Amino acid sequence: MENNNITEEENLEGPIQDPSSDDLYEHFRFVAQKGQQPLRVDKYLMNYIENATRNKIQQAAKDGNIHVNDAPVKSNYKVKPNDVVTVLFEHPPYELLLVPEDIPIDVVYEDDAVLVVNKPPGMVVHPGHGNYSGTLINALTFHFENLPNNSSNRPGLVHRIDKDTSGLLVVAKTEEAMTHLAKQFFNKTTEREYVALVWGDVKEETGTIEGNIGRHPKNRLQNTVFYGDDADKGKVAVTHYKIIEQIGYVTLLSCRLETGRTHQIRVHLKYIGHTLFNDERYGGDKILKGTTFTKYKQFVDNCFKVLPRQALHARTLGFVHPTTGEMMRFEAPIPEDIEQCIEKWRSYSKNSTS
Structure with missing residues (x-):
């Protein structure tokens, strides 16, 4: 779901008041x-x-x-x-009734124009249907005054990441910064790298995934890649990846976004047969590679318990500072839940081949 440079979930909940209805x-x-x-x-x-x-x-x-x-x-x-x-x-939609909340924010960088935060997994970026409190926007409006609204009336928000994806986001503190940063995301000049743990043994050391992405015609909570006769549907999407480490039945990847579509990395990796580990929405919460041994099933279940979300982390973020013109780059270490899962796979792989 995508609108106006914001690339996590498209807003079907609109703040529009219907003039043809009586105050509806x-x-x-x-x-x-x-x-x-x-x-x-x-x-x-x-x-x-x-x-x-x-x-x-x-x-x-x-x-x-x-x-x-x-x-x-x-x-x-x-x-x-x-x-x-x-x-x-x-x-009005609940997301328009924004209540500031005293929620801690992991601030990586701050100056008069921008703020870079490291979002924890499980935190929704902005209020929406079913999530009216506890969001990053609720926290931002408590800690920072007079954040500029984007075109969807969301204070400071230039882009977004999924609820269960962790990692870096840049927030605009002034109208000028909002305009400047939004233009960079629109022109695809920002640098965004994600770390992803996926099912299967990825064969190519590096690769590029291209395929238009749009709403799944049967499951409206998913997006999908259109191909064949439908290849011109959806929106152009390009993801570059390279292998960081191959660990038995899973592979650790570095993914760089050229475009910013809804669930882009999740959808593209599933498209090439390497669904994100424990991505429930796209089927990664089932054993997709490996053996039929009971002990292996128990091992994977333990991995799911250690990492109860999709294995995706926005590790690096780069953009031109809207005031100074300086290229700025930030990095957020891989969080503990993903690291623990990786270590479990390393240990399993080592013991199963020795």
């Missing part, structure tokens, strides 16, 4: 694809809205909060190609 605020908007088969609107929305239950959706329809093409519909309405489906409520 638009929380979600979806446009049905051209190939959409007739499908009840409650089932349709179940595929799109994370954490929503069918009962809640049906109640929203009963209350007149689900509209198709600007008119309220019942939950049995059949969605057709190009229908515009919106969910409206009397209150």
Whole structure:
């Protein structure tokens, strides 16, 4: 999900107030694809809205909060190609009701224009559906006053990383810095390197993965690479990788982003057959390589317990300082949970080959 240089999750929850409704605020908007088969609107929305239950959706329809093409519909309405489906409520989206929270921030660098932070795993970058508190933005607005809003009304935010990805983010402290940094991300002149532990023995020492990325047509919580007759769908995405270390049935990679698409590294690595280790959303939380031995299964389960998230860390970040023009580069060490998992694999690999 991507919008305006922000490259983690596309915002289908919009801050737009619908002028055609009586003080109703638009929380979600979806446009049905051209190939959409007739499908009840409650089932349709179940595929799109994370954490929503069918009962809640049906109640929203009963209350007149689900509209198709600007008119309220019942939950049995059949969605057709190009229908515009919106969910409206009397209150603004919760992410617009931003409450500053005293949450510690790991500040790597700070001056009058920019802030570089090392985000821990498990922290959502900004409020959104299902995550209205405890986010990095809640913390930033507590510790720093007058952060500039980006075009999505998110204070200081220039780019983002997934909830369960750890690592570096740059935050703008002034309007000038916001504009300057956003332009760098748009022009792909920033330097971003991630460390990824993936399933399987990657054969090529270095490589480039190219393939347009867009929303998965069947699983709306995933993105996918389009290829073959659909190759021109989605948005252009390019990831460069090189092997850091091969460790038995997994490989440690350095990945550099040329573009910044939703879940780009996660989707591209799955596309080439090397899903991120313990990436639940993309199937990496199952044993994808290795033996059928019970002891091996126990070993992998122990690795999952040590690292209860996808093995992805934004290790380095480089950008031109918006005021001084100096090229700045920062590095955040691989966090302990990923290091412990790597050490377990090293030990297993060594003992299984000796």
